[in-house]
Amino acid sequence: MSNPVYLALDLPQLDAAKALAERVRAHIGGIKLGLEFFCAHGHHGVHEIAHLGLPIFLDLKLHDIPNTVAGAMQAIHVLEPAIVTVHASGGRAMMEDAKAAAGNGTRVVAVTMLTSMDDRDLVQTGVAGKAHDHVLRLAELAQAAGLDGIVCSGHEVAAVHRQWKDGFFVVPGLRMADNGIGDQKRVVTPRRARDDGASVLVVGRPINRADDPVAAARAIEATL
Numbered sequence: 001m002s003n004p005v006y007l008a009l010d011l012p013q014l015d016a017a018k019a020l021a022e023r024v025r026a027h028i029g030g031i032k033l034g035l036e037f038f039c040a041h042g043h044h045g046v047h048e049i050a051h052l053g054l055p056i057f058l059d060l061k062l063h064d065i066p067n068t069v070a071g072a073m074q075a076i077h078v079l080e081p082a083i084v085t086v087h088a089s090g091g092r093a094m095m096e097d098a099k100a101a102a103g104n105g106t107r108v109v110a111v112t113m114l115t116s117m118d119d120r121d122l123v124q125t126g127v128a129g130k131a132h133d134h135v136l137r138l139a140e141l142a143q144a145a146g147l148d149g150i151v152c153s154g155h156e157v158a159a160v161h162r163q164w165k166d167g168f169f170v171v172p173g174l175r176m177a178d179n180g181i182g183d184q185k186r187v188v189t190p191r192r193a194r195d196d197g198a199s200v201l202v203v204g205r206p207i208n209r210a211d212d213p214v215a216a217a218r219a220i221e222a223t224l
């Protein structure tokens with residue numbers, strides 16, 4: 001089985017990002033390039049990282065009217081990303097149009113509820129109820145819209161997997177026992193997320209900020 005760990009290359013400098021990806025390359029299955037990276041380095045940066053030969057997950061978390069999101073999807077066709085994110089709260093029509101505009105080889109997955117939020121944060125956004133129910137509801141909407149899967153925390157992935165048997169599930173907010181939690185609120189270990197049905201494990205700071213990123217990536221790999 002291929003390594004499910006995607007390294008979140010959340011670094012502002014392109015050279016440093018490239019160097020880190022090269023160092024840990026043997027211990028990861030793909031690379032996630034997010035807003036920080038894409039805003040700083042754009043298409044050029046994606047091409048530079050793609051030279052490493054690992055699948056690219058372009059985490060743009062698109063959230064706009066359907067026409068605009070479809071246009072953005074078309075604009076990134078040329079980059080041939082393996083995975084792209086949109087926000088499920090953008091609604092069914094937006095997700096349908098995003099999927100229709102994506103290239104054939106690209107999985108479109110919907111972010112349900114950010115792992116940096118808990119039940120209290122959810123209520124503050126005007127959504128009554130629990131994170132768990134909110135994630136399951138948005139997963140159902142994403143499935144109905146024809147997306148490939150969702151992004152959720154390790155707290156929900158087992159339940160989502162029961163509800164959507166052949167879905168593709170991306171789980172960030174992963175921490176080993178000795179890692180700091182930072183701004184994340186719904187965290188589990190990489191092993192638990194995988195056992196509960198995650199298809200992709202997104203790991204950033206536990207590798208990026210480690211004193212020895214290669215050792216950190218190896219340690220995570222060894223638990224899987």
Ligand SMILES: O=C(O)c1cc(=O)[nH]c(=O)n1[C@@H]1O[C@H](COP(=O)(O)O)[C@@H](O)[C@H]1O
Pocket residue numbers: 008010034059085111113114115116151152172173174182184202203204205206
């Ligand atoms: O879509 C994501 O990848 C994502 C969704 C989510 O709910 N939470 C979340 O942390 N992420 C991303 O996953 C990565 C997590 O980074 P670390 O907390 O440093 O491991 C970051 O790049 C986030 O942008």
